[in-house]
Amino acid sequence: MLRVDVSKQLGEFSLEAAFESQGRVTGLFGASGAGKSSLINMIAGLLRPDRGVIALDGDTLDDTAAGIHVPPHRRRIGYVFQDARLFPHLDVRQNLDYGRRMNRLAVDSSQHKRITDLLDIGQLLDRRPGQLSGGERQRVALGRALLSKPRLLLMDEPLGSLDEGRKVEILPYLVRLRDEGIPMVYVSHDAAELRQLATQIVMLKNGRVTALGGVKVLT
């Protein structure tokens, strides 16, 4: 379970959001500038709330009153960015292996095979990020986050930088991923996308939560 109750002042913009989510896929929905990215960055630990609490499965990640801030590298929260952010100096194989190395996890070749199969990236392993298409890059970024064995996966508009054709290409992989059972927070401004993926919706507008509930709140 993810519990968020935070406030943050960013220049003129004030973000004040509270929600709890039991859902397997929590959809953060809102127009651009609604505060979705700031919120997801706070869950990742990349941005510190001015005030509030973030807890995951009973584990406190942020609690400003108690002076707690767990740094991103100790949260075990995977993050798939809109712009993939693959490491340009590493090939696909090394990118995929990065989280395992940093967390000093044992080599798990069955997990590796399962995820490369799931995402169809087995034939890309020796390529460099610069030689990949946008959709391939995003699939590798997904695989890289999954292979670090996170307990929660954050996705910030993972289809946002792709054209319609590519979106259709990636979406089935995301559905497969959801059915794998790994909890996700999925940020999007596209209601149709969330209707396909999310099990619970948090609607944001101008830094405030305006609606909570099932996918029917998207109407």
Next chain:
Amino acid sequence: MFEISPAEWTAILLSLRVAVIATLVATPFGIALAWLLARHEFWGKSILDALVHLPLVLPPVVTGYLLLLTFGRRGLVGAWLADNLGIVFAFRWTGAALACGVMSFPLLVRPIRLSIEAIDRRLEQASSTLGAAPWQVFATVTLPLALPGILAGMVLGFAKAIGEFGATITFVSNIPGETQTISSAIYSLIQTPDGDTAAARLVLISIVIAMGALIASEWFARRATKRLHGN
């Protein structure tokens, strides 16, 4: 004309040794400082920045004299190092390396700092969400991505170190076999009546070394850039 005398060889090898050691020792400090200046805001940052660039704008004689005051036998640091660690800089080749390292430091730091500033910090964020502690982010993302700048800085620093003259001769004098580098050997030769040919030889050799360094740096930079752009 092309017979290199043993004395000239000594000067050439000494120059190379001084410049290589100066560059290798200065590089880790240069990287640390470049990173500090590129990625952190702190009190006194502009003073530190100015201090790093000082050898570039001060007359080399002044830098050499300051080194003599500080690291000479009776200097504050020099006396302590000699008594406690047995390290002596005054009138030794190590002193020449120190002078060259200090003089070339600004040229070493600048390209490294620029290349660190150019790194997309979002890649470092991605690395931390994958479980990398700050030192791991630095070692696995920042450092490899800054590599072209580090190599460029090292070559530039090396080129400056091998041609250094003013600070070196002021600090450690011009002792054949100990502190006489190519530059100070040329200086001595053009002051002796029949030194012209030998001076010309050393001039040619220093041109060859400088050209070699530039070509090598181009080559490294191109290779490293290619690697980074993911092709």
